[in-house]
Amino acid sequence: MKNVPDIKLGIIAVSRDCFPIELSRNRKNKVVEECTKKNIPIINLETIIENESDVLKALKEIKEKGVNALVIYLGNFGPEGPTSLLAQKFDGPVMVSAAAEETGKDLYGGRGDAYCGFLSLSYNLGLRNKQVYIPHYPVGIPSEIADMIKEFMPIARTILALKNLKIFSFGPRPQDFVTMHTPIKPLYDLGISIMENSELDLYDIYKQAENDPRISEVMEDMAKELGTGNTYPELLRKLAQYEVALIDFMEKNLGASQFGIFANKCWPAFEKYFGFVPCYVNSRLASRGIPVACEVDVYGALSEYIIYNVSELPATLLDVNNTVPYDLIEENKDRIRDKGYKPTDLFMGFHCGNTPSCCLINGAIKYQLIMHRLLEPGKEPDITRGTLEGRLRPGETLIFRIHATPDARLISYLAEGEILDIDPKSFGGIGVFAIKEMGRFYRYVLLEKKFPHHTAVGFKHVGKYVYEVLKLLGIKEIYYNLPENQRYPEENPFIS
Structure with missing residues (x-):
């Protein structure tokens, strides 16, 4: 590791x-x-x-x-x-x-x-x-x-x-992403350092790496990793330059800390200046135990890093994104109902393309459809290229988040389930998740306790270890999905 x-x-x-x-x-x-x-x-x-x-x-x-x-x-x-x-x-x-x-x-x-x-x-x-x-x-x-x-x-x-971690952040949160707020006092309480930087700093270190001799070596490694998924080979030089810049910055700025992770601004201005979407580089660093959380989500990066330490496997950061349509459930009923899952136990986890290739099926470099609508409407994809897209590998999963409330209290949730062997028929890094009683968990934990839409995703059932870590960190509010016969405190007792 x-x-x-x-x-x-x-x-x-x-x-x-x-x-x-x-x-x-x-x-x-x-x-x-x-x-x-x-x-x-x-x-x-x-x-x-x-x-x-x-x-x-x-x-x-x-x-x-x-x-x-x-x-x-x-x-x-x-x-x-x-x-x-x-x-x-x-x-x-x-x-x-x-x-x-x-x-x-x-x-x-x-x-x-x-x-x-x-x-x-x-x-x-x-x-x-x-x-x-x-x-x-x-x-x-x-x-x-x-x-x-x-x-x-x-x-x-x-x-x-x-105790020996430093989090590097670049840029303010995108507009309307206030849920990714970062009260830093709880980080200090945990013994974690944070170094906050601007988007201009990020652009500066990228430009400084322009002629770095290691870029060619990183490009070769990227091409080898991607295989047939190397759909935009002409883009690799920019991506490799960005990867070299981030690693150099971390190594030069760890200071008294030993380990580092990132939470970086990744849109909308990023693409206009850098000329690509950074998702693939984020995925590569995550595979090496250096999460790079999207949208300056500091606590998302921290959540990923905790999963990585506990599971000894890369983690990713996804949106708790969309419901699974009934017709897709019907097409895959042998994989869903035969396992005892209800429609409300299911959701799709999605993000642009930041998940490590080892956690995907047929991962390939593509362009970010949503950003393309915003930044290049009606044009061939150019600056919105750079996502690593594919279906999440089926198997065990854990969704987890440690988060700071607006009044700087640390709260957390975790729930175990599985990623189903179902084609989501959509774009991005995406998969169909099945978690028992997810509907009630979504309503009475994620919504009721005001958690943001980002969740850290692990690919192994390690909830028992994460729970003990949270206890040792002194976190009092730890939520998890309750069985059908056990109600949440705020759950309406008259709803059957």
Whole structure:
């Protein structure tokens, strides 16, 4: 993966001084053995935490070994004060788990009572106002703890990535796209940097890259990627120049950050000066883990980046766009009704052409039909060329957005479903989405909570990880699609 942190995960055991310290040490070592068997990379920290002095020793060892994500393991009851202190002072994501009792043959000298100790630790973590990741059922035998650690890794990677992220934006939002507002205080609260620039800055860096020797190499790579979809080969030089310009700008301006993403103005003035639509370049950078959100949608870019870190797959940004006509449903009833979907469970996700080619069927460079109507009416497409269009690949999907309200509160939604193997019979990067109870979710979450029309789209069911990331970020309002028999708070109870 590119543009993401390398996780150096450590595990440390804690032990209450009235319990055998060897019980915690031995149980932790067995967890490490299980991680090795399951190819889960982990650093076995030698320090055992019994008191606050041990916390200082542990922090020194953690620093020396380069650990940036930590598993705290209660091998027995554990000292809740020093344990919560370690979690507070460690500057990285923390998971806490606890040992289950292994056998009924040794419940005198070999009983650890970590099940009980975890309750005390939870209280102390609350006193310190420290958020940690606690697995769904956090107590287990070594093989079960190893599985929990594996589940923690994408969560830890995402938290670390956000702490070291800079978002580059270019230009103000297009007219009537006020829903893409960007209160920046919540970004700072998350530890994310933002660098806001003008469209003129974007044009300037593009012009500076005009004679860059790397342009030819990028053109060759584009042609190879597109294959038969390279319908406008004469356009590739401009697109390659733009790609080189963006990458150079990011590398030169990361500053104290390690990772970067973009939210760029892409119309209507863009085409008149640059001479193309930037969608294909946006798609290529997204495939490398550098989302370039359309229409200066900063929180859309952030949502894409979270999905990328969690799923280890490229994501895209689409409009929750249009309904699926009844005749198209009838033509594909074996793919829809046989799976139990209602018409209101369906919608089409669409955008001009920013989705990575690996997520499309028969992707090809085309022109943006809507912009062509606006900018080149009645003419052959020229400055509106540059979209990557095709049908979204069928399979698992997640729609997700983290967003800031006008009063700068962070809210979010997520819902899992699938992209159906149906021809949408339309233009752009587009697909037919099926999400259970989408109609009610659309009405009582997207509309009721004032979310914008852009949604980040992932191509894997990773909702459980995204949800935990949101909790660790301290986001309180997290919405998801409810089943048919469970009503939303604002839903009319008299509608059947």
